Each structure stands twice: as structure tokens, then as C-alpha cells.
Amino acid sequence: MDMQRKDIHSSEIPVVCRACEARHGGVCGALSPEQLVELSKHSTRKRLVAGTEVVGQGEDMGAFANIMRGVVKLTRMMPDGRQQIVGLQFAPDFLGRPFAEESPHSAETATDAEICTFPRQMLERLVGRTPDLEHKLYQQSLKELDEARDWMLTLGRKNAQEKVASFLFLIATHYDPETVDGSVFDLPLSRADIADFLGLTIETVSRQFTRLRKDGVIQIENNRHVIVPDIERLQHSAGID
Amino acid sequence: MDMQRKDIHSSEIPVVCRACEARHGGVCGALSPEQLVELSKHSTRKRLVAGTEVVGQGEDMGAFANIMRGVVKLTRMMPDGRQQIVGLQFAPDFLGRPFAEESPHSAETATDAEICTFPRQMLERLVGRTPDLEHKLYQQSLKELDEARDWMLTLGRKNAQEKVASFLFLIATHYDPETVDGSVFDLPLSRADIADFLGLTIETVSRQFTRLRKDGVIQIENNRHVIVPDIERLQHSAGID
DNA sequence: CGCTCTTTTGAAGAGCGTCAAGGCAAGTGG
DNA sequence: CCACTTGCCTTGACGCTCTTCAAAAGAGCG
Secondary structure (H helix, E strand, O other): OHHHHHHOHHHOOOHHHHHHHHHOOOHHHHOOHHHHHHHHHHOEEEEEOOOOEEEOOOOEOOEEEEEEEOEEEEEEEOOOOOEEEEEEEEOOOEEOOOOOOEOOOEEEEOOOEEEEEEEHHHHHHHHHHOHHHHHHHHHHHHHHHHHHHHHHHHHHHOOHHHHHHHHHHHHHHHOOOOOOOOOEEEOOOOHHHHHHHHOOOHHHHHHHHHHHHHOOOOEEEOOOEEEOOOHHHHHHHOOOO | OHHHHHHOHHHOOOHHHHHHHHHOOOHHHHOOHHHHHHHHHHOEEEEEOOOOEEEOOOOEOOEEEEEEEOEEEEEEEOOOOOEEEEEEEEOOOEEOOOOOOEOOOEEEEOOOEEEEEEEHHHHHHHHHHOHHHHHHHHHHHHHHHHHHHHHHHHHHHOOHHHHHHHHHHHHHHHOOOOOOOOOEEEOOOOHHHHHHHHOOOHHHHHHHHHHHHHOOOOEEEOOOEEEOOOHHHHHHHOOOO
16 A cells, blocks of 8 residues: 555655665655655755855754755854854754754854755644654754763863864764774864864864874874774773773 | 533543642643543652762663752763763753663752652653654753753853853753842752863862952852842853853 | 965963862761 | 861962964965
């Protein structure tokens, strides 16, 4: 009977979604073919270069999005300019803060990225009708909450070396272009971004990179390319044990 | 018609829930009378003295709970003993991490408290059948995520004085026994807990209390009782302006 | 090759941590 | 009722880590 429904023309999964769904396990996975059709009518794919602001802190959020490729940083700023990156999002993460008028932070691409945006009301309507969708969104927010709290420990209780090692470990385990064991990768963030993520200055970040390199925990090529010979040694440097 | 349904015996709201529901706006508000009856059969109210561990980090969570009174601190610890409070929860917050076997952090009462516990599977079954319940849980996790990320800015980018002022401001605005404008209150945390929440030492916390007192931003009586003559001045000291 | 932007390196200083002593309030026992 | 203990908080002196300010060294690009 499911077979029959799939044969109905209007319930075919849209072409744009097909490749996406295959590669990722994002929130769209909770939607029926009909809902995907409806959503895809109002959604647009965008290619963004690194450093593009998707939504500003305190701004009205007209749209939500799914990250298809690249890294997006969530930043919170103080009136005097001090800023802190409060979250990093990777594909296939959902991007947005449902049920709020204003965004509590700004979202900016850290790397070149590709996102699939759709109107905010579109999603909120779908959420009301689709418990599975809300369930997926809830799961992601729980995951982000766990990660945020993990990072609070890093920010509050680790020293500079442990912070930098923690960041490298985070990237090695989350950002996985095509490496086998995550021991070779390109950093998606500049030194300035890393500093804003770790609550340090760029100078301190740079010094700790140098120190980890001299200690043989990592190798660095062209500032961005990192090789980790022994991931457990890095983990130990991060104080994760 | 609603009147008629209330008269049906099996759908009466349990006595234990009635007073609770009236006072709080917790997750139970999403449940039908029948579900409340079912839940209350398996739930137990507990009075806990300050410093009681509700669930340990990495432990199996047998039960979830609602906070009826008091403050619960969520703590994450490093292998060498360094620890960080990653969240404070007040009544009527929900306490627990759905869809995870182990708790990512320990939960301990900071003050004397009263909680209403129920088996984990009980809740997870109800969640599957009650979209409204999951919606409420989702809303709370979004709120906690916003708060956690706010605190990341405090931990990463504020100095000791701003951190302590931020903490006082948080308590003044969240913890509201019976004060009119939140300018007089008792601290729910010891100096050691405050230090663990702010990523500082108790000595630094103490020095900043003294400094804020000498500057006239706050008055302190008996270590725990705080008076804030001008909440906006405190807010300014916290760098929130 | 020269320009700009990013990253590294260096030297000096501030802020917070560490260690140690002392104060204060509540509880205990003679 | 008073000496003593205990737990929590405050204060002081000193040192270390990280920031700040400054300049040099790379990296990317026309």
C-alpha cells in the first residue's frame, strides 16, 4: 500500500531533495514526500562564500535553513565589541531558532557553504502537523545543548593549551571531509575565529599551536592543514583523558 | 462541554497535581487528566536537603523529575577534579535528558528542594503519544540552550567583576521568592558553587563581592542575603548594557 | 615582485590563581 | 557559660598565565 502511494505523481520526492536526503540525515528526513514537495516549492538553495552573514544578532528571522555543506559559526557579541562563538554547525544541521521572533545570536559562514533556506512560517506550520519533525528538531537541540555544556567546561576550567587541543579534537571528530580516522584535516576557522571560540586572543592561540607542534602532538602545513599522528595524545592534551 | 468532561470521574486531575499545576507552568501542563492520573500513579514526591545528588555524571538515569521548589545545579567534572556548573534549574523546570542512556552531567540540589520523580520509560512512552508534551520539552531545551550560550559569553569573554555581577543579575531575575522587583534575595549558592559556575576560584569571587559592595552596587548581609539598590547599575557592571 | 592580510614571535604588564593566615557564626562538649 | 572545634568566607602576598602592544615573517594575489 505504501508502494501504491509512492506511485502517485504528487508524492514523488523532489529532485533537489533526493540527492540531499541520500547524503545527509537532516530534519527533512521526517517529512513525507508530499511535505517535501510543499517545502521544496518555497525553499531555495544558496551558495555562500566564507564570511557571509546569514542572520544578525537580534535581527528578525525571516528564514530557517539546512546546512548542506560547510561550517556555520554562531556568534554572540557584547556592546563593546567583545565576541564569543557559541556554537559551530556542520552539515546536515538545521539552522534557526524556532518559536522566537529574534535570533539570539548572529550566524555567519566560517567556510564556503551551501544552505537550503525556507520561510520561517513554512516550518512552523509543518511542525504543528508533523510530530516526527518536531521530534527531530528536539533531538538536535538536545545534542546542541550537550555540546554547549561540554564547551562551558572547556571555557571555564581549561587552560590555553587544553582549550586549543580541545578545539582540534572537536574538529577532528566532527568535521570529516574524506579522511579515514580524522587525523588529517583542514581547519574551517581562522586563528581569529578559533580565539573567539575559545575565549582567548589570537596570539595565545598561535603560541599554543606552536607549542603543540613543537611537542609533536600535531603537524601544521600552510596554517590551515593539520595532521594528528596520535589522536589519543591530542585527546590527552585536551584534558579529556 | 468542557464542564461535562471534568465531571467524568476517571478524568479528574489528581490531588497531588492540582496544587502543583496551579503554581507552576511545567511540562505536566501538556497532559490530559487521564495521563496525569497515569503518571501520578508512578511518581513520587521527594524532599531533598541541600547538597543531595539526584543523578551522577555518566550514571544510568532511572528517573526524570520536575522541580517543585528549590534550585538544582548541573555539574560537569574533569578527571582531575576540576568542575564546572553547566546549568542552574529552578522550579518548575523539568530535570533529565530524554533519549540518552547516561546523564551527561551530575545533578545536585544547591538548596533544600522538592522534586516530583517518575520512571524514565514512563515519560518516554507519554512523549510518543503526546505531541504537546514533546513540544513543551522542546521549548524548555531551546530555553536552556539560549541560556547556556549566553553563559558561554560570560565564561569566555568577561572579567571576574563582570562574571560575578552577571551571576547576581541572573539570580535577581530568575529566582524570585516573594520580592517585588528582584532587588532583595538570598543567594541559592555557596561561594564555592558560584566559583564553579563562573570558572573562578572562591577567593576571586569573594574579592569581587567585596569590590561590588565597596562600590555601592550591592549590599550583603550574613554572606547570603543580597540587596541591590539599583538593578540597572548591577546590569551595567555585568557588561550587559 | 610588491601589496595586503594573516600569523607568528617577542617583551612587558595586568589579572587571576595559589598558598597561607585570619575572621566570623554556628555547633559541641565540659 | 565559656573554651574549642568546624565550616565558610575574607584578606594578603606572591607568582604564573594570559593579554596587550609592537614588530617581523609568511601566505595569497594581482
